Amino acid sequence: MEIKVTVKQLGKKHPVLSEQKIEIAYDGNQISLENLLKLIVQQQVEVFNDKSFELEEGDYSKIPHESYLNILTDTGKIGFESIYNLKKADLQKAQENAVQAFEDGIFAVFYHDEQLENLNQSIDLSLGHSFTFIRLTFLAGSYW
Numbered sequence: 001m002e003i004k005v006t007v008k009q010l011g012k013k014h015p016v017l018s019e020q021k022i023e024i025a026y027d028g029n030q031i032s033l034e035n036l037l038k039l040i041v042q043q044q045v046e047v048f049n050d051k052s053f054e055l056e057e058g059d060y061s062k063i064p065h066e067s068y069l070n071i072l073t074d075t076g077k078i079g080f081e082s083i084y085n086l087k088k089a090d091l092q093k094a095q096e097n098a099v100q101a102f103e104d105g106i107f108a109v110f111y112h113d114e115q116l117e118n119l120n121q122s123i124d125l126s127l128g129h130s131f132t133f134i135r136l137t138f139l140a141g142s143y144w
C-alpha cells in the first residue's frame with residue numbers, strides 16, 4: 001500500500017522531508033498507529049540496508065543541488081548520501097526505538113489534521129490522507 005509522508009520540525013519554514021510516497025507491506029484499510037510506525041520503519045530500514053556502502057578509496061563527493069542546500073542547512077545536517085559505517089540497521093531494534101520515541105514524546109504524528117496520540121488508535125488508510133511527522137525539541141535550561 002502506498003502512503004504519503006511529510007517530516008517537519010517545529011519552528012522551521014521548510015519541511016525536513018517534503019511529501020513523499022512510500023510503499024509499505026500492508027493491504028488492509030484499518031491499522032493501528034503502532035503497526036503503521038513499525039511498517040514505516042521496516043520500509044526505511046530496507047532502503048537503508050540496500051544502499052551501497054562506499055569505502056574511502058571509491059568515495060566520490062555527491063554534492064546536493066543548490067535549491068536543496070538551503071533546506072539541509074536549515075535542518076542542521078548536510079549529508080552527501082554516503083554511508084561510511086558498514087553495519088546494517090537492525091530492524092527489530094529500529095522498530096522498538098521508533099515506538100519508544102513516540103511514547104516519550106520525541107515526535108508527534110498527524111493524519112490529515114488530526115493528531116494521533118495513542119499507539120492503539122485505529123487509522124483508516126482508505127481515506128488517503130497524508131501523514132505528518134513532527135520532530136519535537138526539548139527546551140534546554142536549568143533551574144538554580
